[in-house]
Amino acid sequence: MSAVAIPTGQKLQLGQLLIEHGALTEEQLSDALARQKTDGNRLLLGEVLVQEGFCTEEQIMEALAKAYGVPFAKVSPKITDPRIVEVLPREFLEKHTVLPLFKVRNRLSLAVNEPANVFLFEEVARLTECEVLVVCASGKDIKATLETHLPAANVFVIDDIIDEGDAGELSLIEERIDDIGDLEAAAEGSPIIKLVNYLIYSAVREGASDIHVEPDDNSLRIRLRVDGALYE
Numbered sequence: 001m002s003a004v005a006i007p008t009g010q011k012l013q014l015g016q017l018l019i020e021h022g023a024l025t026e027e028q029l030s031d032a033l034a035r036q037k038t039d040g041n042r043l044l045l046g047e048v049l050v051q052e053g054f055c056t057e058e059q060i061m062e063a064l065a066k067a068y069g070v071p072f073a074k075v076s077p078k079i080t081d082p083r084i085v086e087v088l089p090r091e092f093l094e095k096h097t098v099l100p101l102f103k104v105r106n107r108l109s110l111a112v113n114e115p116a117n118v119f120l121f122e123e124v125a126r127l128t129e130c131e132v133l134v135v136c137a138s139g140k141d142i143k144a145t146l147e148t149h150l151p152a153a154n155v156f157v158i159d160d161i162i163d164e165g166d167a168g169e170l171s172l173i174e175e176r177i178d179d180i181g182d183l184e185a186a187a188e189g190s191p192i193i194k195l196v197n198y199l200i201y202s203a204v205r206e207g208a209s210d211i212h213v214e215p216d217d218n219s220l221r222i223r224l225r226v227d228g229a230l231y232e
Contacts, residue, residue: 080145092127110133
């Protein structure tokens with residue numbers, strides 16, 4: 001049995017699909033095709049249709065979902081579990097614009113904006129060792145949800161610095177730092193020292209007057225006070 005629930009249905013041209021779906025007129029399609037040709041076919045037809053305001057990305061995805069016989073979903077952070085999102089590497093999620101939605105036993109529901117990309121689904125099945133169930137969603141919604149659930153690229157992740165085996169290493173540093181470069185050099189020490197020095201270095205670099213460390217049950221919130229305001 002295939003590890004991918006392969007979308008089926010008539011593989012019609014996008015313009016014809018949208019016309020049959022009632023989201024586009026023949027005249028609008030002709031105008032969009034002419035614009036696409038004028039631009040040297042640098043843009044996909046769907047991109048031209050959205051730019052011209054003839055239809056929305058959501059309408060395009062609904063039409064494709066119907067053609068390929070898969071569900072369409074309006075995805076948002078409220079209906080997704082960040083723990084499920086993490087079944088795939090961040091780089092993979094962002095590169096392919098895919099969003100894991102639900103996982104029941106070994107069946108993974110995956111939101112995509114390319115319902116015909118069977119090779120992509122097979123790769124997800126290989127990476128997750130799950131049967132992949134395809135759900136259509138707009139790329140805009142997928143990206144917005146990923147941005148909510150994934151940490152920003154410049155977020156400082158403590159787990160990257162502190163290994164579990166070094167959690168007991170804690171030292172108090174009491175020496176004068178005359179140059180910010182000294183902190184950069186000192187940050188090459190043990191994990192805990194590296195963490196503390198990183199915080200001090202960040203505070204000095206940002207011109208902060210205070211460092212606020214607020215522990216929670218499963219996380220640690222660190223904020224800097226700059227010009228009287230707290231920044232995370």
